[in-house]
């Protein structure tokens with residue numbers, strides 16, 4: 001039986017052939033994990049036409065043997081670049097590609113001085129494969145989404161005025177971890193009252209007060225795969241304006257989700273939500289793109305934005321997250337992680353969108 005890793009490596013080798021590149025050095029920890037199942041974070045892969053070498057230091061020996069039987073382990077004592085030079089020389093390699101976004105200047109200098117091979121910068125080879133998720137990946141993101149949604153529901157019972165944003169963020173992260181999440185996918189956002197006008201208002205010491213909207217943006221991980229969920233709720237009492245803005249953002253989000261299906265361009269999906277906000281007079285308060293891909297990274301390709309030109313495919317996992325941010329007033333954002341299907345999409349972060357007032 002061919003493992004999923006073998007399948008992914010075969011696809012990557014096909015890209016290397018097309019690019020006439022005989023070997024590739026993979027340095028991004030997410031890409032290493034994607035191709036080899038090695039989760040240690042400090043391994044590097046050298047992929048040739050026939051073999052996959054995993055370079056790691058002694059701390060990871062047992063872990064590599066357990067996680068990555070498909071790779072040839074090269075343990076190095078001191079310098080990765082020296083070990084890589086040895087392997088390259090023994091294989092007689094002429095040229096190696098490297099991921100230009102994941103090599104520090106120092107390592108580049110070391111590689112240049114110790115390697116006899118020609119180095120070619122490449123971009124997006126593995127990311128291109130990661131764009132469409134396979135069934136194994138979808139199952140993991142679905143689990144991350146279920147954990148995230150469950151933690152959100154749990155925190156509603158703990159939400160009240162007089163608690164700080166940080167306290168609520170800590171509870172959200174605790175609920176996620178307790179329900180099986182790995183390290184959370186990003187710093188949890190809890191932004192109440194006027195702070196809700198900050199799209200990325202990470203939790204502060206501010207106390208939550210009655211009559212305030214509270215935006216919570218959270219994401220669990222499951223075996224490395226992330227989910228991303230945002231809801232805005234209200235504490236105590238709600239004003240007519242708060243309700244109005246909420247319902248407009250909700251409608252924009254539902255229109256965005258309604259547009260998601262295989263074959264539709266990402267800019268079209270963005271437009272569905274953006275045009276509705278424009279009709280309602282709130283376009284200037286929607287200051288970011290509609291969404292992004294989710295997988296091993298919480299922000300990855302594709303971007304769901306005006307300037308992008310890409311058609312959705314079944315198996316892509318993206319967020320739909322319109323928001324309205326009004327300075328010195330507050331904000332509302334509603335976000336789901338969804339799986340693109342042929343005729344529509346499946347929501348992977350199942351939480352009510354009815355306005356919750358606690």
Ligand SMILES: [Mn+2]
Pocket residue numbers: 228319321335
């Ligand atoms: Mn997001």
